[in-house]
Amino acid sequence: MHLQSKILALVSVACWHVAVFAQPMPANGGGAGQDRGVAARTGARVATADAGMPVPTLTDQLDAAARRPIASAASAPDGGTLEPSLSDQLDAAAGKPVPATGAPPPAAAAAEGGSRFFQSLNPDISVILTGAAGYGQRAPLFLAGDDPDLKGGTSDHSAGITLQELEVAFQSIVDPYFRADVFLTIPNMSGLEIEEAFLTTTSLPAIQVKAGIFRSGFGRENGMHLHVQDFVQRPLINSYLGPDGLRPPGAQVSWLLPLPFFVQLTGEVFSVAAPDMLANFASPEPVSTFGGGRRTDLTYAGELKFFVPTSESLSVFGGLNVATGVTPGFAEGDTTLYQGARSMLYGADLYVKYKPPNQAVTYISLAWTSEYFLRTIGATGGNAGLTDGGFYTQLVLQIARRWFVGLRQDLLGWPSSEVQPLNSRTTLNLTFYPSEFSKLRGSVQYDALDSQASRLQQIAPSPVNSFAAYLQFEVAIGAHGAHKF
């Protein structure tokens, strides 16, 4: 091919009166490409399909290049104007047909002059790598699956380096009716998991159906992957939804209300698997809200989300959530308490963002997120019902183009119950984004526990109140992802 194009170029230069020779040549064809480059730089006309002008010999082109002062090289020669007037150019532009619609016609697009790029029907692939190093006076309680797990017990130091998560994503449009998204994850080097794998309908009017394994729309934090979170660890209330959040196999129907503003109603049904190991009174694992009972005991969730664009700079995005299922209960000695009891989870979330749309004015932005969860577990087997809850509120302030400061207050067990003692956590962090595809984060946090809580006396964390610090890095390679609001 290369040799062929060179020969063709030589032949063409030799017989320059053959018009429109350059057109069938590849754009990067060796010799011809150079000729065209010289021609372009000297301002001489390059043969194009619509003009059909003869190309001067290389000798003439070199002479012209040497003669012409560099400063005016780009300008059109004054004498004998070769270039058509703007008005004629506009007529020519209006005269050319536009490419056909529907499926992109590759041949037509190429003839238009250059929009030929490599076509691939492979899904978009991206890989996200999150590493963390840290030190804690003791291991944190109620750890989420993708929190950095530095091992260590509840009464000894937790320190080390971990690959917090490796995520691989495959995303593509399936056909005119569906798109599919698959996210595989290896959290803390603990084995391959399906973080999400679902289809989404694109052609149903007003409603949208998701099916497969996906993050529930319950609350705000649960729907987020690790790499879009503003802190090293998930909020503590994540434990109410399960160690990995609420992302079991299921189906979702969401409906965009026919209103002039954004209100979305979502209904979900999930088949939550029972936990690998039942929480017990002496372990730091949280008591599972869902995943108990028989296989036919499904978990149902419903969410109402609304968006208020208060002004161009200030937006308010909120949600009201409810979910119900059956708890697997927890072990105390040889007995299992609350096994099969109906559990209810209520949630409210609010996201307020201030970001002026014009960066030329300022880079400053401020995002405030708060979520509250309340859980009830019904009375069974002579045990009275339980009610507990949790809350977090966080502020993330963008202080410069690539720098963000975050502050979060977590309260898990607020109100507390026999199975959910009070755990307060205060986190302060600083994040630097070298580019859109990488970030570095330093974080310090302080955990305070209610030492009088009966369950904590059995877990016996030491020290009761502990300090921890983390360094985290994250890089993303591959396809450019879009960001949810």
Place this chain on the structure above:
Amino acid sequence: MKRILILFAIAAGLVPQWASASEPLKVVTTIETLADLARRVGGEKVSVESLSHGYQDPHYVEAKPNLTISLHRADLLIRVGLDLEIGWLPILVTESRNDRIQPGQLGDLDTSTLVEVLDIPTTQLTRAMGDIHPKGNPHFWIPPVNAVRIAKGIAERLKQLRPEAKDYFEAQFAKFLSDIKGRAREWEAKAKPLAGMKVVTYHKSWTYVSKWLKLEEVSYVEIKPGIPPSPDHLLRLVALIKAEKVSALLMEDYYNKAIAQEVAGQTGAKLVPMPSDVGARPGVKTYFDLVDAILRNLDGVIR
């Protein structure tokens, strides 16, 4: 009972409502220049809305849920393409629950298919070069030839969506063509003295304008898109601007001017912030205002 169910389904938006022929087509564009061109070609038979404003960086628009509502009702989405909107539009289109505007449908118009695309990379790209557009430079809507191509593409698409209004759209396009040709001589006269002017631009986003006006782009301030320039590059740039006697440093209104001001101050090149989209400044309300403003700003350099 059946009738009540059907009424409910219609009220709930579960039955698609095709706009009747008498109603204007709902057109949504990603940038304001495309909205202005769509209004000119569509006339009274379209209602047009832009998802972003001219004073925003079109790469970084927030995917706010209220934009979903606009897309949900749209009959036609007109976008720039070449991944300009990749960070925010795909997610909104998916969530719009509107099959008319999904990629490949008649209601999805990628205007980059209408123009001659420049800066298509011919060598292997890596993100060490910054956040480069792998399919070519998407900042093509300013030169008049491209505006005519885009307008024609919009007219053709509107004709396909509303075949009965074919004559109307053709007449509207003819009017736009005669309007823009009416300005051609004046623009040409203003462009002529600009030919050969040496410029440094903030990003490599003025390629199409430079080609049209025959400006000579010597270098770029933020040479790697999305990554602030290194002190090394800025030192070299200052030396280059002085050595090449570059007269102007061009940049979009929506970029932070701190670094560019510093470079301009050290070299004597004139910093020229320019609108790059309709709506970028209060006075730039139409495509014609946009071209006028750009020519006026550049004219200020040589005076």
